[in-house]
Amino acid sequence: MSIFDILGPVMVGPSSSHTAGAVRMGQMTRRLLGGEPESAEILLSGSFALTGEGHGTPRAILAGLMGMDPDDERIPQSFELAGEHGIKFSFGTVNLRDAHPNSALIRAKREGRDVEVGASSPGGGRIRVFSLDGLPTSFSGEVPTLIVRCEDRPGHVSRVTGAVAAQGINMSKLQVERDTRGGTALMVIECDQRIPYKVKVAISAIEGIYNVTRLNPGEESK
Amino acid sequence: MSAVTSIAGLLKVSAEKKLPLWKTVQLTDCAEQDMSEADSWEKMKNMLSVMRETDQSYDSRRRSLSGLSGGDGGKMEDYVRSGRSISGPLVGEIIAAALRMGECNACMKRIVAAPTAGACGVLPAVVIPCGKAMGLPDERLIEALYVAAGVGQVIAQRASISGAQSGCQAEIGAASAMAAAALTHMAGGSSEQIANASALALKSLLGLVCDPVGGLVEVPCVKRNAAGAVIALTAAEMSLAGIESRVPPDEVIDAMREVGEKMSPTLRETAEGGLAATETARKFRENR
Numbered sequence: 001m002s003i004f005d006i007l008g009p010v011m012v013g014p015s016s017s018h019t020a021g022a023v024r025m026g027q028m029t030r031r032l033l034g035g036e037p038e039s040a041e042i043l044l045s046g047s048f049a050l051t052g053e054g055h056g057t058p059r060a061i062l063a064g065l066m067g068m069d070p071d072d073e074r075i076p077q078s079f080e081l082a083g084e085h086g087i088k089f090s091f092g093t094v095n096l097r098d099a100h101p102n103s104a105l106i107r108a109k110r111e112g113r114d115v116e117v118g119a120s121s122p123g124g125g126r127i128r129v130f131s132l133d134g135l136p137t138s139f140s141g142e143v144p145t146l147i148v149r150c151e152d153r154p155g156h157v158s159r160v161t162g163a164v165a166a167q168g169i170n171m172s173k174l175q176v177e178r179d180t181r182g183g184t185a186l187m188v189i190e191c192d193q194r195i196p197y198k199v200k201v202a203i204s205a206i207e208g209i210y211n212v213t214r215l216n217p218g219e220e221s222k
Numbered sequence: 223m224s225a226v227t228s229i230a231g232l233l234k235v236s237a238e239k240k241l242p243l244w245k246t247v248q249l250t251d252c253a254e255q256d257m258s259e260a261d262s263w264e265k266m267k268n269m270l271s272v273m274r275e276t277d278q279s280y281d282s283r284r285r286s287l288s289g290l291s292g293g294d295g296g297k298m299e300d301y302v303r304s305g306r307s308i309s310g311p312l313v314g315e316i317i318a319a320a321l322r323m324g325e326c327n328a329c330m331k332r333i334v335a336a337p338t339a340g341a342c343g344v345l346p347a348v349v350i351p352c353g354k355a356m357g358l359p360d361e362r363l364i365e366a367l368y369v370a371a372g373v374g375q376v377i378a379q380r381a382s383i384s385g386a387q388s389g390c391q392a393e394i395g396a397a398s399a400m401a402a403a404a405l406t407h408m409a410g411g412s413s414e415q416i417a418n419a420s421a422l423a424l425k426s427l428l429g430l431v432c433d434p435v436g437g438l439v440e441v442p443c444v445k446r447n448a449a450g451a452v453i454a455l456t457a458a459e460m461s462l463a464g465i466e467s468r469v470p471p472d473e474v475i476d477a478m479r480e481v482g483e484k485m486s487p488t489l490r491e492t493a494e495g496g497l498a499a500t501e502t503a504r505k506f507r508e509n510r
Contacts, residue, residue: 013327
């Protein structure tokens with residue numbers, strides 16, 4: 001823990017969990033989608049559903065989807081700005097069982113692609129993604145993270161991790177999930193070093209890989 | 223230097239290395255985060271700038287989304303300006319500054335969490351007005367922010383800075399301890415007096431529960447920022463006068479943790495007890 005976790009972050013109020021963390025959830029969804037959404041459906045759960053409105057949680061998530069940081073003073077105007085950008089958005093509530101009280105399910109679409117992100121905001125502006133496209137997972141994006149969605153078939157884990165190792169990158173955590181046998185698989189790889197663009201290129205070239213997202217802390221991959 | 227886990231440890235390292243307390247805090251963090259002293263200083267300087275900008279941009283006409291907050295900083299300013307203030311212009315300005323920052327937070331303006339968003343008004347409310355009244359250069363105020371961060375870090379590591387975990391004592395209480403330490407440094411107090419001031423402030427707020435009306439960071443949070451700031455001033459004054467906390471700072475922090483553990487979950491940010499469970503709070507919820 002740094003002294004700047006105590007004196008900081010600089011953020012738009014009123015709540016680190018319900019506002020700053022909510023912006024981070026929107027940003028994470030934007031990154032997983034690969035850019036600005038054309039439409040978004042935001043479903044709030046637990047304390048987010050009960051007190052989100054007064055904390056500006058819906059505005060904060062939408063601001064994050066538009067690429068704003070938690071200290072952006074335009075966050076309170078995100079509904080109006082999204083309208084100007086032509087982003088269609090709607091809000092609702094959902095009961096996410098077993099999730100942290102501060103959670104949301106965000107569905108976003110862009111250029112024929114869609115993602116569904118389940119995320120929680122436990123405090124201090126930090127977040128944790130607990131589901132992606134319906135598959136359970138767990139990552140925060142606080143360390144370099146590679147997210148690969150692919151066809152479930154033999155050899156994929158080996159080829160993907162091989163491409164990571166080829167760049168001298170050490171993996172600290174590897175998660176693999178799939179929906180059905182031969183269906184869609186999700187790999188989440190947390191690393192000790194920054195993940196360069198060429199790793200994404202190498203993995204994207206493998207047959208049966210649908211999508212690759214790089215999360216390098218401090219870098220906005222718009 | 224190892225990670226900071228006690229106030230006594232901070233004092234010991236400072237004495238051994240013959241460094242002021244703020245420098246020990248800075249160097250320890252730079253080593254942990256692999257950051258240069260210059261970068262760290264710039265970052266802390268920016269925290270002071272953001273605090274000032276937000277304070278100066280305060281608009282007493284602005285209201286929060288819920289309508290519960292706004293305008294009180296302006297009322298306090300008018301009252302102080304009228305010359306009727308019992309405690310005089312400095313204390314009046316401290317109260318006004320804390321209200322302004324708390325209201326800015328409630329109204330979705332940019333703030334510096336110190337240590338949390340809900341308690342963001344306490345530290346700037348003493349550092350900025352007192353720095354001005356004492357005629358201190360910004361360097362001294364930035365040093366004071368390091369002192370505050372060091373105290374906050376020990377509280378976070380030994381106990382908590384989360385209302386959901388330990389109640390408001392961990393938010394306004396921690397902020398007040400941090401502000402008392404910062405102010406004592408600004409006034410030229412010794413490292414021991416700085417540590418002692420933090421203990422005196424935190425002791426005064428032990429047991430404070432987190433009971434926000436409607437679950438929002440507004441009532442009573444905004445006004446508790448003003449109370450926390452004035453307690454910080456009281457603690458710094460006592461410490462500079464040579465008055466000692468009979469219980470040392472680390473033990474006070476450990477006691478805060480224990481009190482937090484014994485606190486009912488209904489009094490830890492769940493909005494189920496205390497002020498949040500009053501008739502008025504229930505009506506507010508029903509009318510939304």
